[in-house]
Structures are given as C-alpha cells and as structure tokens.
Amino acid sequence: MTIQLKTFIVSLPLLTGIVLTLANPWPRAALADGVDRIVAVVEDDVILESELQKKIAVIREGLSRSGTEPPSGIALARQVLDRLILEKIQIHLAEKSGFRVDDETLRQAVQQIAQKNNLTPEELRSSLRAEGIEYPDFLEQIRGELAQQRLRTNQVNSQIKISDREIQHWLDSRGKGSANPNTEYLVGHILIATPQAAPPAAVQEAREKADKLIAELRKGLDFKQASLSSSDSSEALKGGDLGWRKQSELPSLFADIAPKMKKGEIEGPIRSPSGFHIIKLLDQRGGNVELITKTHVRHILLKPNELLTNDDARKKLESIKARIEAGDDFGDLARGNSDDKGSAVKGGDLGFVTPGALVPEFEEAMNNLKPKQLSEPVQSQFGWHLIQVLERQESDDTAELLKKQAQDEIFKRKVEEETELWLRRIRDEAYVEIRVPELAPEGQAPTTPK
Numbered sequence: 001m002t003i004q005l006k007t008f009i010v011s012l013p014l015l016t017g018i019v020l021t022l023a024n025p026w027p028r029a030a031l032a033d034g035v036d037r038i039v040a041v042v043e044d045d046v047i048l049e050s051e052l053q054k055k056i057a058v059i060r061e062g063l064s065r066s067g068t069e070p071p072s073g074i075a076l077a078r079q080v081l082d083r084l085i086l087e088k089i090q091i092h093l094a095e096k097s098g099f100r101v102d103d104e105t106l107r108q109a110v111q112q113i114a115q116k117n118n119l120t121p122e123e124l125r126s127s128l129r130a131e132g133i134e135y136p137d138f139l140e141q142i143r144g145e146l147a148q149q150r151l152r153t154n155q156v157n158s159q160i161k162i163s164d165r166e167i168q169h170w171l172d173s174r175g176k177g178s179a180n181p182n183t184e185y186l187v188g189h190i191l192i193a194t195p196q197a198a199p200p201a202a203v204q205e206a207r208e209k210a211d212k213l214i215a216e217l218r219k220g221l222d223f224k225q226a227s228l229s230s231s232d233s234s235e236a237l238k239g240g241d242l243g244w245r246k247q248s249e250l251p252s253l254f255a256d257i258a259p260k261m262k263k264g265e266i267e268g269p270i271r272s273p274s275g276f277h278i279i280k281l282l283d284q285r286g287g288n289v290e291l292i293t294k295t296h297v298r299h300i301l302l303k304p305n306e307l308l309t310n311d312d313a314r315k316k317l318e319s320i321k322a323r324i325e326a327g328d329d330f331g332d333l334a335r336g337n338s339d340d341k342g343s344a345v346k347g348g349d350l351g352f353v354t355p356g357a358l359v360p361e362f363e364e365a366m367n368n369l370k371p372k373q374l375s376e377p378v379q380s381q382f383g384w385h386l387i388q389v390l391e392r393q394e395s396d397d398t399a400e401l402l403k404k405q406a407q408d409e410i411f412k413r414k415v416e417e418e419t420e421l422w423l424r425r426i427r428d429e430a431y432v433e434i435r436v437p438e439l440a441p442e443g444q445a446p447t448t449p450k
Contacts, residue, residue: 040081041433042088047081055080059237063228068239071229074438079228079236081439086423087144089430094147099154101146102310105379109142153381156422160414162407170248170406185258186283187250188223188240190268191420193232193275195428210269210276217266223280232275234420244285248409251417254279274420292355292404296390297366298348300333301340303383313384317377321386324374330388339383352393356408362387 227240268278331347
C-alpha cells in the first residue's frame, strides 16, 4: 500500500503479509551468522545488516505486487544500500542545518497519513503492528522524511528561479504545434552516473557501459530489469518509470526527444552533467484542455523565531481563530499579527490563486475548505498559517492557464534536474565506508577514504 503525505511518499506495505526475513540478498560469504554487523558507515551514523535486509524485503514485496521480477540479489542490494546511504546523508545534513521536526508536526503528519488511507491513528498503529513494523521505527521514518523534505526545499527548491524568457520560450514552443500540450508520455529512464569533475577515463567508461546497455535493450533486455540492476537514477527501484507526464513536465534533457519517439523506441546515450541517460517511450495518451478553479483566499502567517517557539506560534493562531469565530474581523487581525507583510496590509488577502501557485501544505488545506470556512493552523516551510477561502470560480482563460502551467512545469522540471545533481554531489562529498566488498559499486573500492 502506498501512503502519500503532501509532497513526499512513504512506502508502507499494510495488510500485505510481507515477510521481513528473506533469503540472503548477496553471496553467503558476505554474511556473518548470527551477527547484526555494520554494512556501511555514513558520516557519524551506520547502516546495519538488519536495516538493509528489512529495506530489501519492502522493495521486493513492492516489485512483486507490481509484477516486476527483482534483479539478482547483489544488484538489488547495491541499489537499496545506495538509497539508504543517500537517506542517511540527507538526515545528517538536515540535523546539521537545524531542520528538526518537532513532536507536534510529527503527530499531524501521522494523522494525515492515517486519514489519507481511511484509517484512524489507532488502526494505523494496529496495521503496522500486524505487519511486524514497530511504531517507534515508523515515527522515526516519517520524522526523517519530513526533515529530508525540508532540507531539499531549502537547498534545491528555494534556489530555483524562472525567468520571463524561459516562460516565453515554453509558450512559443507549445505554439508551434509540434505536439499536443496535453498529450502525456510514459517514459522509462536509466542513468549511468559520472561523479563530479570525473576524469576523461571515467566518463569514457560510463559511455561504454551505456552503449553496451542500449545494445542489450534493443536486443530484448527488459527495461525495468536493466534499470533495477544498472541505473543510478532515483527512479531505479521503480524500474525507471517516470510516470505519466506531459512534454513540459519531462526533464528538459529529453523533453523534445520523447514526443518524436515511437512506442517501444529507445534513445541514448544522452549526455548531461549527471552522466549518460537512456530513455524508452513506454506509452503515450492524449489529453484535453481543462478548466481551472481559481480560489480567492486569505491567511495569517506566524513565523517561529527566537521569541516565538513553534508550539507557541501554533497556539497563538488557535487563539486568533477563536477570536475570529467569536466575531473579530479577520482582516484587522491579519494586519496586526501576520508576518506575511505583503498580504498583511491587505487584510491577509492573497487574491485569486490558481492550482499549484502555493506550497503543497497550504494548497491542500485550502482545497479542503468551503467558502468562509477557517482552517486549523497549517504548517509549511514558511511557518504557521490560518487560512480562509472567500470564494471560488471556474476559469477558461487559456493564456493565463498556459502561463501558470509554464511556471509550474518549468519549476518541476528544474527541481527534478537540480535534485538529481544535488544528490550526486552530497553523495560524492560525504564520508561513506562500505564494509561489505560485494556491495561496493562496480569498479569502486569498498571504502571511501575520509
């Protein structure tokens, strides 16, 4: 069962009968009987063999339910270990940068996970227990993923800028009629990565590996299997599946290539700073222009600081909400209390906003409100919000819709590309010691010296 929470995904195999004790995922010589040994050291943390085994079990179960045959034990173990290493590095950086998740935020996150899966918090806890997942372990997983999401928002998302020229280029390219802007493409992706400032020999080796893999794929090698066993992309454990995307949502590196491909066709290697990419057009489908719903919304924002703790900010908003419900004017309270100075002078009014214009936490809460209804305090990367929807209206303003679509999709594309580069960079810069030689990446020594 896949459980979604706002902008990140938690894989939780509820009620699937998963067995966490599997056959050895790598050669028996690499195992130490009866000893939960250290598989890898990541900065000042470790990855234990039991931790890796459990993660492999979850991935195997997910692949099995999707009808995908897992790759060989050693190939899957390497992929999963690399994923765990990246998670440890991000958690380390989040803690170092002060991105801590307090208990109240964690409680709300768990409550939303339960609600999204039509469970009460107690039913969620029982389901976890039935699957052999300890509740404290689950909480730490959620806490870690929230911290990672905040770190990525700070390190990647907040740094992305979109120029008017980029938007105009997007609009011009769609105006040429080369492809229906609403056509969606299902693309498979494999990345053969190269480290930062890789020497020419390493680049050539990666190119040759990509060329060899392309030849095998064109002879009939299953693309999902190739991705699971060989790809360095973050989608590797999903068989390289990028999901259904419009042309403008595809990574810019091959956004103009995929629409010209035939179903089943393979293209590559495509060079980028990350390495060499291989893509396959798995399928495509048409789409129709849709009306958009604009929402007239206002809010009061409180930002925690040295004098106002996170918990105090939430409680203060609860008090403000009670005052509004008792008859006080929202606009007056926004002008006197909101830390969003741009909207505070307008009584907290953000005007009519289109889908995707606001951060996910805010937009999700806003979409669940009826006109004139007040939200509970909602936390985002900016602080705590009290939200009120004033009205909604349908819009068929094609020009505005396309411009907003351009902004959203350029942003998503840039986030994806920059996140991939950022993940490779922090991986290269981190201290990582892999203590099981069989699990070291091909062509690398098992230990990365400090």
